[in-house]
Amino acid sequence: MRNDRMIRRMIPIVAGLMAATAFSPAAAQTVGVNAAVLNDVTMTTQANPKRHRAVVKERVSLGNDINTGRASRLQVLLLDRTIFALGSNSRIKVDRFVYDPNRKASAVGLSVARGTFRFMSSKALHANPGQSAISTPVATIGVRGTIVDGAIGADAVRIAAREAGLGNYTADPTTASLILLRGPGAAAQGGETPGAIDVVAGGVTVPVERPGYAVFVPGPNQPPIGPFLLSARGSAELNELLGIRGRGGLFDENGILRRNPITDQYFENGRQSQSFDRSPGG
Template sequence: MNPVHTFVAAAALACALSAAAVAQAQEAVGVNAAIRNSVRTQPVGESALRPAALRGQVRTGDVFVSGAQSQLQILLRDQSIFTVGSNARVTIDRFVIDTDRGAGGASASVARGAFRFVSGRGGARSGAVRTPVSSIGVRGTVVEAVVGPDALFVLEGHPGLPAFSGSPDDATLIVLRGPGPRGGGFDTPGAIDVTSGGSTFTLERPGLAMFAWAGGTFGPFELSDEASARLSALLRAAPTSNTDSSPGDVLSAGLESGDAATFGARGPDGPDAIEPSVGCESRGPNQSPNSPGGGCNNAPPNPVP
């Protein structure tokens, strides 16, 4: 083959692959369903953070950063719910729709902060969430975790823990919230598989936790009520201003019940839709300028349990 023709063909193929990758990255995989206080996003392809907007589309590669006393809830196309709590930095890594309802779903990387992941449709999520020192597989259940110095804060004074000598930056606390193996509404038994340091630990009973850091793991162990309350506080920010707030931030806003977000991908029964589960107490004066005029009702918020 003529070398010029070969070069042109290779260049055309590279352009086609690049265009396909861009198109995949630009496809919406979820929506911002609830925002409290200071939450910023860096959409894929952009170089700067900007305030997150209610109903804003979430795409593969998007980064979210939350401040103190802040919260974001993302509804994904498979009906998984990802809640980003205080002091967090999260990247949506991938999203795969699996026609067999088996291996598809979302995965995310959490560099720091608190989060909750609730399984949606389909089977096990291998590596659904990754932290600097662990990978968490989720099987039809709810997992909560916190990465960084806040993990040490949550575990402060916890009975039975060994002395910690690692870096606070990668300390990771992971807890199975439930439901258990007979929990309703899921196709598979509720459990999480935590892989860290070359070993995998399976947690099947709500309330069990793992603590991991670079060079060590501890658990499974029963998380104390005090530690559980501290973790919950990081995930349930009050709708008030805080030191991280800026004029573009949302004080408290959420989609109204029944206000479904519908995406373009279609299955055998038509377009997939996800229903929000969080409302809001009130809209602050600094509602994000990109948010629609509606979307806030008078009912108190109903965070995912």
């Protein structure tokens, strides 16, 4: 399967990263690496705490402030093989990361302040269902091993406004959040582990267990609206914002990084993995 082959090509870069940082105090909180960078992407890192232009193969650590500009994209590969992608005008931080390769279990915490994102759980993350979360300005998404798309701000408001049956609401164009469960869900086949999300906002928890269903949180202290089946138009717009479809996109139709000779060479030169178990205090 093409996706599996692509993930396998990405493994050595992570293995090499673990081997290279295992004994470095300065890199004690390294959690992954930039796998793809398109156009205007900036970040802060432990090696360079000033905001600078991000590059492929650059290490990502806890607390790094990562931003994408107009017509820009980023894909990050974490040490447990979890992948997250950012669309244009997005901002994210990795707040928490724990990975035990011996147990093949991990947990991730991300904060997305604006823009669009896709979060693709690794198999290790499936071993700790409910232990990973994505925070937006108005909601917390508990991830139970699956693929999640999200839009925060004006993009979320625009997509939600076109959806039927959401009722009356007052949306905040800065913090409103639209969250979509891409899947796999309870009907997963072919060895895939079913997943789900729990969206918490305004003191209310709404589970989403069916792929293609979404929730919309209009603003601060408001409960989620939904779940509702996101229209084909809304789903396609999220894909477009993430650069997943269209000519010249970094990612294929499944959100996986397309073949890249620069990163492929680096993946192939990676070293063998060593045991790695780091938390924010590690």
